[in-house]
Amino acid sequence: MRSGNAILSGYGTTIFEAMSRLAGAHNAINLGQGFPDDRGAEDVLQVAARALLEGNNQYPPMMGLPALRQAVAAHAARFYGLEVDWEREVMVTSGATEALAACLFGLIEPGDEVVLFQPLYDSYVPIIRRAGGIPRFVRLQPPGWTVDPDELAAAFSPRTKLVVLNNPLNPAAKVWSVEELRLLADQVIAHDCLAVCDEVYEHLVFDGRRHVPLMTLPGMRERTLRIGSAGKTFSLTGWKVGYVTAAPDLLQPVAKAHQYLTFSTPPNLQAAVAYGLAKDDAYFGLLAAALEAKRDRLAAGLVSAGLPVLPSEGTYFVVADITGARGLRPGEDDADFCRRLTTDAGVAAIPVSAFYEEGAPTHLIRFCFSKQDAILDSAVMRLKEFFGR
Ligand code: PMP
Ligand code: GLN
DSSP, rough: OOOOOHHHTOOSSOHHHHHHHHHHHHOOEEOOOOSSSSOOHHHHHHHHHHHHHSSSSSSOOOOOOOOHHHHHHHHOOOOHHHOOOOOHEEEHHHHHHHHHHHHHHHHHOTTOOOEESSOTTTTHHHHHHHTTTTTEEEEETTTTTEEEEHHHHHHHHHTTTEEEEEETTTTTOOOOHHHHHHHHHHHHHTTTTTEEEEEEETTTTOOOOOOOOOGGSSOTTEEEEEEHHHHHHHHHHSSSEEEEOOOOOOHHHHHHHHHHHTTTOOHHHHHHHHHHHSHHHHHHOOOOHHHHHHHHHHHHHHHHHOOOOEEEEEEEESEEOOOOOOTOOOOHHHHHHHHHHIIIIIIEOOEEGGGGGSSOSSSEEEOOOOOOOOHHHHHHHHHHHHHTO
């Protein structure tokens, strides 16, 4: 019998690809998949172009270019006061997606339990299951996406190997408070387990908030693997350059997975990201400020079109509640509604139910606001027309 692996074959095409294809086929404005529609950081592009033409294009070292590993360590010291040994504690990966897979494949033994928060990014659970892990879910309650301490405690057991935390959180646009991080750290320490932290949106936090890596909490430095990505930090999502920072005894097993998954990442892109991570503080501040203004623009537009929005504290995203939306058909869920919005209103969004393995809400949809203002305005006009506003 020639059939695929049962776990992976059980999943369809990712919602991001599916909605982008639908948007393309219907000429819809794509506020679904999360990516900016500008060229990205121009000086970073220039460094990459020069490195491509003038630099080395053969295999770089498996752990990443020293220049990028040094830059990741320096960035951690500058923004979070973390002391990182670049030679023993930093590894470059092909995007955060590979970093996550390498962490999960490198750390999980079959039968290990993994604590996860729903809603969650779509790549986590398939990889955990494929690695033989058993997911244990904790639900975050909208609209504040709060965590119930009792439910959190109940998800941990003597078999817990690790917890996966996405902060800031896609699609909920939640930035975890220090109190919530403490609650989580207490459980991780009490159960002597690990934390894999997906922090790809670390610089996209709004309204004067500060991103606090779980790794900086007392007792967590030696238990945490922190993942970042150039895609979000330099508005270059197609580049797929990620990095993992962790204590040497945690990074080593992850490197064992990385060496068989991808082994290395294009050297010219690595050189450019090393340059980018050293940019002055103003770059990072302006990036967040520009996105904050776009969040406000789209959120106000959605409200004026009759779609109330949930708070957006960070990321590229704002979630809208479709419960009272004009024209919502009886029994229509978020996925059907998003498809109809794409084909009939000409605006693509992502159903939040796609971020759940079980017990998904069906009244929330996610819009991406990292687009030119004129595009956001056109999308709002189309929605207003569709809703007869
Ligand atoms: N984690 C989260 C929460 C994401 O939203 C994304 C999407 N970009 C990724 C990981 C993947 O990042 P990368 O493109 O660097 O693989
Ligand atoms: N992270 C992006 C999002 O949430 C999608 C990345 C992808 O398409 N795999 O929209």
